[in-house]
Amino acid sequence: MTAAPLLTTPPKERLYLFDTTLRDGQQTQGVDFSADQKRLIAKMLDDLGIDYIEGGWPGANPTDSDFFANGPSLKHATMTAFGMTKRIGVSASNDPVLAEVLAANTPAVCLVGKTHDFHVRTALGAELPDNVAAIRDSIAHVLAAGREALFDAEHFFDGYKANPEYALECLSAAYEAGARWVVLCDTNGGTMPDEVGAITETVARLIPGDHLAIHTHNDTEQAVANSLAAVKAGARQIQGTLNGLGERCGNANLVSLIPTLLLKEPFASRFETGVSLAKLERLTKVSRKLDEILNRVPNRHAAYVGSAAFAHKAGLHASAILKDPTTYEHIPPQTVGNERVVPMSNQAGRSNLLARLSENGIEIPRDDPRIPGLLDHVKQREESGFAYDSAEASFVLLAHDYLGSLPHYFEIERFRISVERRRNARGHEISVSEAIVTMTVDGERMISASESPHEPGEIDQGPVNALARAMRKDLGKYQSYIEDLRLIDFKVRILSSGTEAVTRVLIDSADGEGRRWSTVGVSANIVDASYQALHDAFTYKLLRDGAPAALKV
Numbered sequence: 001m002t003a004a005p006l007l008t009t010p011p012k013e014r015l016y017l018f019d020t021t022l023r024d025g026q027q028t029q030g031v032d033f034s035a036d037q038k039r040l041i042a043k044m045l046d047d048l049g050i051d052y053i054e055g056g057w058p059g060a061n062p063t064d065s066d067f068f069a070n071g072p073s074l075k076h077a078t079m080t081a082f083g084m085t086k087r088i089g090v091s092a093s094n095d096p097v098l099a100e101v102l103a104a105n106t107p108a109v110c111l112v113g114k115t116h117d118f119h120v121r122t123a124l125g126a127e128l129p130d131n132v133a134a135i136r137d138s139i140a141h142v143l144a145a146g147r148e149a150l151f152d153a154e155h156f157f158d159g160y161k162a163n164p165e166y167a168l169e170c171l172s173a174a175y176e177a178g179a180r181w182v183v184l185c186d187t188n189g190g191t192m193p194d195e196v197g198a199i200t201e202t203v204a205r206l207i208p209g210d211h212l213a214i215h216t217h218n219d220t221e222q223a224v225a226n227s228l229a230a231v232k233a234g235a236r237q238i239q240g241t242l243n244g245l246g247e248r249c250g251n252a253n254l255v256s257l258i259p260t261l262l263l264k265e266p267f268a269s270r271f272e273t274g275v276s277l278a279k280l281e282r283l284t285k286v287s288r289k290l291d292e293i294l295n296r297v298p299n300r301h302a303a304y305v306g307s308a309a310f311a312h313k314a315g316l317h318a319s320a321i322l323k324d325p326t327t328y329e330h331i332p333p334q335t336v337g338n339e340r341v342v343p344m345s346n347q348a349g350r351s352n353l354l355a356r357l358s359e360n361g362i363e364i365p366r367d368d369p370r371i372p373g374l375l376d377h378v379k380q381r382e383e384s385g386f387a388y389d390s391a392e393a394s395f396v397l398l399a400h401d402y403l404g405s406l407p408h409y410f411e412i413e414r415f416r417i418s419v420e421r422r423r424n425a426r427g428h429e430i431s432v433s434e435a436i437v438t439m440t441v442d443g444e445r446m447i448s449a450s451e452s453p454h455e456p457g458e459i460d461q462g463p464v465n466a467l468a469r470a471m472r473k474d475l476g477k478y479q480s481y482i483e484d485l486r487l488i489d490f491k492v493r494i495l496s497s498g499t500e501a502v503t504r505v506l507i508d509s510a511d512g513e514g515r516r517w518s519t520v521g522v523s524a525n526i527v528d529a530s531y532q533a534l535h536d537a538f539t540y541k542l543l544r545d546g547a548p549a550a551l552k553v
Contacts, residue, residue, distance in 0.1 A: 012269075012270060012271055012272040013236065013270060013271050013272070014210075014236065014271070014272060014273075015231065015236055015237070015238065015261060015267075015271045015272065015273045016051045016052065016181075016213075016236060016237040016238070016273070016274070017049075017050050017051050017052070017237075017238055017240075017254065017258065017273055017274060017275065018050075018051065018052040018054065018080075018181075018213065018237055018238065018239040018240075019045050019050045019052065019053050019054065019077075019239075019240065019241065019242065019254060020054040020082075020215075020239055020240070020241055020251065021041060021045070021241040021242045021245055021290075022038050022041060022042065022053065022054060022055050022056050022067075023054050023055070023056045023057065023082050024054075024241050024245065024246045024247070024251050025241045025242065025245030025246060025251075026056070027246060027247035028245045028246055028247065028250070029247075031245060031294060033063065033293075034063065035063050035066040035067045035070070037293050038055065038056070038063070038067045039067065039070070039071070039072045040293065041242070041290065041293065042055065042071075042072045042074065042077075042079075043072050043074075044286050044289060044290075045077060045242075045286075046072070046074045046075055046076050046077045047075075047279075047282070048275055048279055048282060048283070048286055049076060049273065049274035049275035049276060049279045050076075050077050050254075050274060050275070051076070051077060051078065051237075051273075051274045052077060052078050052080050052108060052237075053074070053077045053078070053079055053080060054080045054081075054082050054110060055067055055068060055071065055079055055080065055081060055082075055104075055106070056068070056081070056082060057081070057082045057083060057101070058081050058083070058100050058101050058103065058104035059097070059100035059101070059103075068081065068104040068105075068106070071106075076274060077274075078107050078108050078148070079106045079107060079108070080106055080107075080108040080109065080110050080150070081101050081102075081104040081106040081108075081109050081110070082101070082109075082110050082111075082112070083097060083098060083100075083101030083109065083110075083111050083112075084097065084098075084111055084112050084113065085098075085111050085112070085113035085134045085135050085138040086098050086134050086137060086138045086141070087134075088124060088126045088130045088131065088134050091137070092137045092138050092140070092141035093141065098111075098138065098141065102141075102142070102145050102147070106147070107147065107148060108147060108148040108149070108150060108180075109142045109147045109148070109149055109150070110149075110150040110151075110152055110183070111138050111139065111142065111149070111150070111151055111152065112151075112152035112154050112185075113131070113134065113135045113138070113151060113152070113153065113154065113170065113174075114131055114154055114155070114159075114170070115153040115154060115155065115156045115159040115160075115166075115167045115170040115171065116154070116155040116156075116158055116159030116162060116163075116167070117159065117162060117163045117166045117167075118159075118162060119154070119155060119159070128166055131170070132169055132170055132173045133173075135151065135170055135173045135174050135177070136173040136174070136176070136177045137177075139151055139173075139174050139177035139178055139179050140177045140178060143177070143178040148180045149174075149177075149178060149179045149180060150179060150180060150181040150182075150183060150213070151171075151174035151175075151179045151181070151182050151183060152183045152185055152215065153167070153170060153171055153174075153182065153183060153184055153185055154185050154187050155185065155187045155188065156171075156184045156185050156186070156187075157184065157185075157186050157191040157195065157196065157199060158187075158188065158190075158191075160199055161195075161199075164202075168203070168206060171203065171206065171207060172206065172207070175207050175211060179211070180211065181211055181212070181213045181237050182207050182211055182212055182213065183213040183214070183215050183237070183239060184199075184200060184203065184212070184213065184214050184215065184230065184235070185215040185216075186214075186215070186216040186217055186223075186226060187217060188217065188219060189216065189217030189218055189219025189220060189222075189223065189248070189249060190219055190220060191216075191226060192220070192222070192226075193222055193225045193226050193228075193229040194229070196214070196216070196226040196229045196230050196233070197229035197230065197232060197233045198233070200212070200214065200229070200230045200233035200234060200235055201233040201234060203234075204233060204234030204235070209234035209235060209236045210236045211236075212234060212235045212236060212237070213235055213236070213237035213238070213239060214226070214227050214230035214231070214235045214237070214238055214239065214252075215239040215240075215251075215252075216230075216240075216251070216252045217246060217247075217248065217249065217250070217251055217252075218244060218246070218249045218250045218251060218252065218253070219248055219249045221249070223240070223244070223250070223251060223252035223253065224252055224253055224256050224257055224260070226252070227240065227252045227257055228257070228260065228267070231261075231267065231271075232266075238252070238254075238257060238261075239251075239252070240252035240253060240254040240257055241253070241254060242254055242255055242286065242287065242290050243255055243287055243290055243291065243299075243302070244256070245290075255283060255286075255287045255302070255303075255304065255305055256302075256303045256304060258273070258275050258280065258283065259280060259283065259304050259331070259335070259336050261273060262275065262277060262280055263331055263335065277335075280335060280336055280337075281334065281335065281336065281337045282337055283304065283305060283336045283337055284304070284305040284336055284337035284338045285337055285514045287302070287305040288305070288514055288516065289514055292488070292510065292514070295488075297488065297489045297508065298516070304331075304336045304338065305336060305337075305338055306338075307338075307341065307516065308341070309333070309338055310329055310333040310338055310339065310340045310341060311340075311341040312328055312340070312341070312352075312355075339359070340359055341356075341359065341392060350366075350371060350375065353371060353374065353375050353378070354366060354371070356392075356395065356399075357399060360392075360396045360399075362396075362399055362400065362403070362405070364403070370402070370403060373402070374399060374402050374403070377398070377402055378395070378398065381398070384502075384522060385495045385502050385504050385522040386504070386520055386522050387504060387506065387520055388520070390506055390518055390520065391506060391518045391519050391520035391533075391536075392517065392518060393509075393517035393518055393519050393536060393537070393540040394518070394519045394520045394533070394536045394540075396540065396543070397536055397539055397540055397543070400543070406539075406543070407542075407543065407547075407548075407549035407550075408549055408550050409441070409478060409539060409542050409547060409549065409550050410439055410440065410441045410475060410476070410478065410538075410550065411439060411440045411441075412437060412438070412439050412471075412531075412535065413438045413439060413440060413445070414437075414438045415435060415436065415437040415438070415467060415470070415531065416435070416436045417433065417434070417435045417436075417463045417466065417467055417527060418433070418434050418435075418463075419431065419432070419433050419434075419462075419463055420432045420434070432451060432452060433451070433452040433462055433463040433465070433466040434449065434450070434451045434452070434466055435449065435450050435463065435466040435467040435469070435470040436448070436449045436470065437449075437467070437470040437471055439471070439475070441475065441476035441477065441478065441550055442476065442477065442550050442551040443551065444476060446474050446476065448470045448471070448473040448474045449470055449473075450466050450467075450469035450470035450473055451466065452465060452466045452469075463527060463530075464490060464527070464530040464534070465487070467527075467530070467531065467534060468487055468534055471534065471538060472485065472538070475538075477548075478542055478547055481541060481542055481545050481547050482538060482541055482542070484511045484512035484513075485509060485510075485511055485537070485538070485541050486509065486510050486511070487507060487508070487509055487534075487537070488508050488509065488510050488516070489506075489507070489508035490505070490506075490507055490508075490530075491505070491506040491507075492504070492505055492506075492526060493506075495522075501524065502522060502523070502524055503522070503523060503524065503525070503526045503529045504520065504521070504522050504529065505520065505521045505522075505526065505529040505530045505532070505533045506518060506519070506520050506533065507519050507520075507521075507530070507533040507534060507537055509537040509540075509541070511541065515544070517537070517540055517541075517544075519532075519533040519534075519536035519537045519540065520532075520533055520536070521533035521534075521535075521536070
């Protein structure tokens with residue numbers, strides 16, 4: 001009897017990830033990386049498992065020159081320098097711009113060139129065959145220098161639609177000259193996914209898919225969809241940026257693309273990348289670390305990594321999640337290093353409350369008689385202006401306090417804040433905020449003072465910042481716990497008008513581990529509301545880090 005054939009799973013195809021955050025990302029309005037920041041980001045990308053890191057354009061500016069002169073040591077990624085094809089009328093060996101790109105001594109070089117006949121004639125003022133020759137000679141020159149060559153086909157999709165024969169001729173010139181990757185660029189971000197798929201499929205008949213890459217911009221909010229369409233059509237390298245940084249509306253967001261490729265069909269079963277499932281758990285931290293470097297507030301609603309990406313507000317949702325977490329979540333949050341949130345609000349029911357308590361390690365039986373009282377307490381606080389939907393950390397402290405499980409750490413006996421505007425010794429008008437705080441830890445009274453920066457060119461960060469610095473200046477035995485605590489956002493909302501207006505303050509905090517939390521304060525006095533939120537921010541940090549309770553005196 002003949003044995004039945006063994007069923008084997010076909011090997012997965014390799015998809016390569018090319019990050020251009022350090023170049024394209026720097027073209028984002030308001031983004032200006034330092035060389036040290038670029039080195040830090042490059043290490044983050046390398047640790048994540050990105051295959052290529054485009055470091056910038058050597059010689060284009062002092063920052064990029066410094067970065068390449070003192071490049072980071074990478075374990076996985078291939079460092080890539082960016083430049084352009086040689087000028088027409090000058091040989092590749094005599095082009096000074098190309099020479100400076102090669103002088104960076106990176107293992108790979110990516111050169112951008114024209115593939116749209118209109119741009120060749122109008123922007124370059126050249127004849128079409130001369131541009132093809134420039135592409136061919138430039139790629140050959142890179143290979144002769146012992147480097148891996150990539151060709152960025154600028155405005156390719158528009159060029160193809162205008163003159164497909166010429167656009168394909170440009171690609172063929174690069175590929176035949178030895179380009180490892182020919183990159184199809186949707187430079188103005190206006191191509192639709194079905195067009196990207198159909199055109200990429202046509203190109204893949206001319207250039208093998210394992211030499212074909214996609215580079216999309218997000219001007220129609222479809223850069224990720226366009227990248228996936230190109231992969232389906234045959235492209236095997238995807239270019240993009242962390243958090244979708246880039247000029248205008250940004251580039252394809254690798255933070256969205258990577259988990260989609262690893263976790264969603266048909267990609268998950270067909271492809272593998274340099275990012276393993278274990279490394280994928282670092283994704284949220286990497287995304288938020290980039291925002292921290294840029295001093296930007298992370299998008300709470302960003303796919304996969306946003307703080308609200310797995311937030312469930314409605315009571316029915318929370319009830320279902322307690323029974324089956326997959327009911328309202330397309331992936332487990334921890335897969336990408338995120339976490340589930342069931343925020344408290346005035347719509348909350350028993351299921352929301354139990355789910356939120358459980359998520360924060362507060363286990364309480366469903367029939368505990370304290371639950372109705374805690375629920376009423378939360379709703380009464382919401383009625384007075386507190387927003388626990390947006391301040392999960394304050395809710396955790398409120399719950400612990402109501403249930404009698406909140407440790408006592410420190411006591412603020414009093415504080416005084418002053419704001420002064422004056423002229424300094426140089427005759428410059430300055431604003432100075434000063435805070436003095438009297439607090440007690442383990443029965444020991446301590447007085448701390450802090451004054452905001454006030455030298456010319458420095459900005460007074462305001463009274464709340466002065467208060468925060470005074471509070472963290474000397475917290476006794478808790479000092480080591482709060483050394484890495486930082487305030488990263490401050491929001492104020494007036495809840496009612498008139499002379500008795502109520503103010504709500506929301507403060508976002510973070511620590512050296514990349515963790516973020518939000519706290520809230522409400523008062524007719526904006527400074528008092530800020531103090532409440534600050535006090536919660538410090539207390540939550542101590543609670544989360546397991547700091548010992550203060551001694552009873």
